[in-house]
Amino acid sequence: MNKPWNVVVLVGLAMGLGAAGGYWFAGQRGTDPSLAIVASAPEGSKERKALYWYDPMYPQQKFDKPGKSPFMDMQLVPQYASGAEDAAALSIDPGVTQNLGLRLGVVTRGVLDSTLDVTGVVTFNERDVAVVQARANGFVERVYARAPGDVLPVNAPLADMLVPDWAAAQTEFLALKAQGDADLLAAARQRLRLTGMPATLIAQVERSGQVQPYQTLTSPIGGVLQELNLRAGMTLATGQTLARINGLSRVWLVVAVPESEAGSIMPGQTVEARLPAFPGKTLTGKVSTILPETNPDSRTLRVRVELPNPDGQLRPGLTAQVRLHHPGEPSVLWVPSEAVIRTGRRALVMLAQGSGKYRPVEVQLGQESDGKTAIVQGLEEGQKVVASGQFLLDSEASLKGIVAPAQDAPPLGTSKPLHEADGQIVDISDNAVTLAHGPFNTLGMPGMTMTFPIANPGVVNNLKAGDQVRIAVSQTDDGLVVERLEKRGNQP
Structure with a gap:
């Protein structure tokens, strides 16, 4: 019968010792300066005056007298002042x-220069293309061992072509040369040029004094042989396309730029490219063209970057990590x-x-x-x-209830801070304007198309839809307001 009573006494002693130990540990922890941020005033300090009272679970609300918190079932905590700085720090x-x-x-x-990291793919420079065509009717006598995809040096032979019409014109030219009449010889030389005969072949005929009915078709530039329409024994017609060569001295890097960043891209912008194929190597180039259409699936704008390729290592199809640099303010x-x-x-x-x-x-x-x-x-x-x-x-x-004060609005009579960007007028009225604008860097706002209210009707004087403008906006409690629109130069 005594055992249950003994158990109760032992449990009570253990709970009392545990509570006492917990209070002692908490007191030790509170006195360790390495474990807590210093309080603004010690509890119970009579020398310091309480600035206000607050609920630690809702510190934004301040009270001018002690009492019970209206938010939690607990007493309000005083915030003491030990100096002007302690109340806000x-x-x-x-x-x-x-x-x-x-x-x-x-x-x-x-x-503060802004950069944008995107990806790109190396492609052929479509401005560096050479097409080989037949200049006269003839026959293919011999085709050299070439195939589409071959990388050719400049003046690489493609095929030998027999042109019977050239043989007759050359015979007449040599006869006039033998007569020694300079005027007739000049006229005959001009006739050779009009038949499509290359200047090098005319010079060879004049120098050797022999008819040269054969022409060796060669690659006018070095690059990749994209197309070859030559077979031995073929009959050729004037103007027929025989080969197409794409140069490799300079290549394009086609970059996909998100539409939100499209307004910050400009021709001539510096670009750095790093290719996984050449680790540790950084290539530099410039934005040459911004294509007018946006990809409807990826919502990206294509940008062409021209890269020099003197050693021919950059081949179409290679991918690159691209960094676009835009000079800041x-x-x-x-x-x-x-x-x-x-x-x-x-x-x-x-x-x-x-x-x-x-x-x-x-x-x-x-x-x-x-x-x-x-x-x-x-x-x-x-x-x-x-x-x-x-x-x-x-x-x-x-x-502790320390809240950062909100930024004050500019005093009356002072100018409001303006944020600027470039853009184009899409639609315009007396009290609003719709703009396709680039990013407002000082606001951290990306480029987009949206409608803004205007500060006064004079902002849109002498402007119309389609004009390229420099935009200046101010930030108000109701949003952004257009304060100034300046028409950019070189416009009709």
């Missing part, structure tokens, strides 16, 4: 910064992209203020490239931001 013991893995980046001013502020915290509604960074203090700051972002993000508003050159470990600080700031 986190304090971290410098001794634990390394343990938290904090790494800082500097707000830098400089050129000459002077912009930028931070490492990893320092930016994107919440969905706005972008934040954790600003390092020195002496172990950090506070969240809202920023407006521009373009992003190569691990760098442009800052349009919110920071100054030389400031330091947290580039690693910032999410831990942001979480702690939220728990």
